[in-house]
Amino acid sequence: MTVVTAERITTAAQALAIAAELAADFARGAAERDHTRRLPHEELDQLSASGLLAITVPAAFGGADLPPSVVAEVFRILASADPNIAQVPHSHFVYLNLLRLAGTPAQQREYFGRVLAGARIANAQSERGGATVADIATTVRPVDGRFVVDGTKYYCTGSLFADVLAVLTRLDDPQGVSCLEPGEYVAFVAALEPGVRIVDDWDALGQRTTGSGTVEFDAVTVGADQLVARAAAVHAPTGYGAFAQLLHAAIDAGIARGALEAAAEFVRTQSRPWFEAEVARAADDPLVVQRFGELAVSVAAAEASLVVAGAAVDVAIRGTSAAGHTARPPAGQADAGGRADAGEHPDDAAGASIAVATAKVLADRAANEASAAIFEVGGTRSAAAGHRLDHFWRNARTHTLHDPVRWKYQHIGRAVLHDRPPPLHGVI
Secondary structure: OOOOOOOOOOOHHHHHHHHHHHHHHHHHHHHHHHHHOOOOHHHHHHHHHHOHHHOOOOHHHOOOOOOHHHHHHHHHHHHHHOHHHHHOOHHHHHHHHHHHHHOOHHHHHHHHHHHHOOOOEEEEOEOOOOOOOOOOOOEEEEEOOEEEEEEEEEOOOOHHHOOEEEEEEEEOOOOOOOOOOOOEEEEEEEOOOOOEEEEOOOOOOOOOOOOOOEEEEEEEEEOHHHEEEOHHHHOOOOOHHHHHHHHHHHHHHHHHHHHHHHHHHHHHHOOOOOHHHOOOOHHHOHHHHHHHHHHHHHHHHHHHHHHHHHHHHHHHHHOEOOOOOEOOOOOOOEOOOOOEOOOOOHHHHHHHHHHHHHHHHHHHHHHHHHHHHHHHHHOHHHHOHHHOOHHHHHHHHHHOOOOOHHHHHHHHHHHHHHOOOOOOOOOO
């Protein structure tokens, strides 16, 4: 349970400055936290207290209402220091966006208010038993005027640090007892609710301190006011998936930048030159210089593509130009009844998804290349366990398993060859 008093951030410049300040602090202990798997409870309380977790809360509810491009840059800055800490609030922002798109005014007031006070939301979304990750067995069913959630979720990033769990369910109501439409619902459940069991069993080779373990739900009771239908967000061109994927790309771009900077520092201060180079310092070896040039181009391309993608998602979600001026009525904004006016500008959403897919491909490539190249340019001594340089590659390799880029290429290629928009789901 978060016990902090959160500051209020009001501008993009303020958000980025605070992110940079926190990143400098988080970077100092990142490698050791990873090595010992010390969960970053204190660091996440700092993050909550900073106000950064509330920067997308709409202005009507007291938030800064900052656009996706700014959120992505915050994630990139944090991930360059500690991608574990950066990944923890990923679902937090995704589900705030769901509330913005599909929540009722009462739900928005409730959960936006909690987040402004410092609360954290984590996901309970993925499952293992189905034929694919898209199959959802967890159910929400009507019982005596309320609803009951049953099921088991895996890869629940941030759950160990959460105040609220966003649980992806499917409605089990064959008799039509409730007034809910058939489909998938996200249940917003207190992490300490009776029947909720959060298990610290995450054992991946990288991203070791993200709290991405198992969560079990055994007859957890919720009210209708805790249920949000996903359809308005994911079955219309709202930019919902593009926003979620933009943040993943930002994490990978951050890992790439962090790895490149760590490699340069090691070569400048620790590495010896290869004798055939006939130079006194490893940093003057022309082949090492060449390799750093190649890596720098790869990382810069990922960062530039992230900026382009962020601007495209801004337009898709906010209906604004890159300069921040209103270009058209906002697509996907909640109307007076709290429901999203989604699908008004589908071309914007499709373009955003393709731009984000491109950024994800480049960030994936840069993160894995730069984190592996640390050892290539650093030489034999860079492999010593005490330097802890392996955490960059392990984090990159683990995080980039999210949403395979081979399917990003497919959607990009179909858009180019057939002018076909990407599918409407939460991972493109």
